[in-house]
Amino acid sequence: MQQLQRGFAVVTGASQGLGECMALELAARGFGIIAVARNRDGLDRVAEACGTLNGGRTRVIVADLADEAATHQAAEAVLSLGLPLEALVNNAGYAVWGRFPEQALDAHRSMLQVNMLAPVILTHRLLPALRQQPRSYLLNVGSMAGYAAVSTLAGYSGSKAFVRLWSRGLRQDLRGTGTTVTCVCPGTVLTGFTARAGMQALDQLAKKFGSTPQAVARSAVKAMLAGRPEVVPGVLDSLTARLMKLLPEALTEQVASSIYVKHLPRS
Ligand SMILES: NC(=O)c1ccc[n+]([C@@H]2O[C@H](COP(=O)([O-])OP(=O)(O)OC[C@H]3O[C@@H](n4cnc5c(N)ncnc54)[C@H](OP(=O)(O)O)[C@@H]3O)[C@@H](O)[C@H]2O)c1
DSSP, X not given: OOOOOOOEEEEETTTSHHHHHHHHHHHHTTOEEEEEESOHHHHHHHHHHHHHHHTSOEEEEEOOTTSHXXXXXXXXXXXXXXXOEEEEEEOOOOOOOSOGGGSOHHHHHHHHIIIIIHHHHHHHHHHHHHTTSXXXXXEEEOOGGGGSOOTTOHHHHHHHHHHHHHHHXXXXXXXXXXXXXXXXXXXXXXXXXXXXXXXXXXXXXXXXXXXXXXHHHHHHHHHHHTTOSEEOOSHHHHHHHHHHHHSOHHHHHHHHHHHHHHHOOOO
């Protein structure tokens, strides 16, 4: 079947994991892909795979989104391609795991820059181009960790709570403009996330309850194209998220925190 040719989607954190799967999912649906991350080899590999799905309509931009100036440069690099932008997927992100005072301030700053400020900068810079299309999409990657304050992940869960609320507020700001905002809030996804955060102690648990990045990407892109405000992929995670909203906040925080604190290596 002939694939509908769509505009380009900028996907941050597209060198592996969920971002890689979202780039492939979008390419399979006819989007051109502009893949952004630091790891050029990973980006090239993903771009090649996307190219087999969308007729080679792929570009790669190497950028460190923990660096504010580099994030602005990445936005300029996207705009200078002069391609029709139809979607921006703010996916790049990671966690700093451990009790807040025991982690270096700079580690917290870099994570907050990647998880919160990079999406804000890229969205602000790319929105005028996105709005040139009659219909365009913003997809922000939050987390179920954003539904509860979590000990050992205080900065991370705070950053994902920001992503969720910012997405919903921005959606209101853009009402009636043809650009919709969707926030995907996954539970555990089987990617390089735990290794990057040094959370391997949670790997056994993750394997039991985690979702594949392919399934999460499919659900996220479907929700984005339907213009939904928020989605928690997977039946179990979606039910858990609903339960979290019903339970008293103190109880949710206690239960969520105990899972992570229990697995924290003793130093
Ligand atoms: N896995 C989970 O359980 C889970 C659950 C909920 C939400 N999430 C969210 O899902 C998103 C994707 O994570 P993942 O699970 O796919 O983890 P991952 O496999 O570790 O991938 C993270 C991606 O973010 C990019 N990234 C990290 N730091 C960056 C930086 N300074 N500049 C540019 N790109 C950077 C990485 O690219 P480079 O290293 O090449 O730069 C990589 O492509 C994140 O926002 C994460 O918070 C994950």
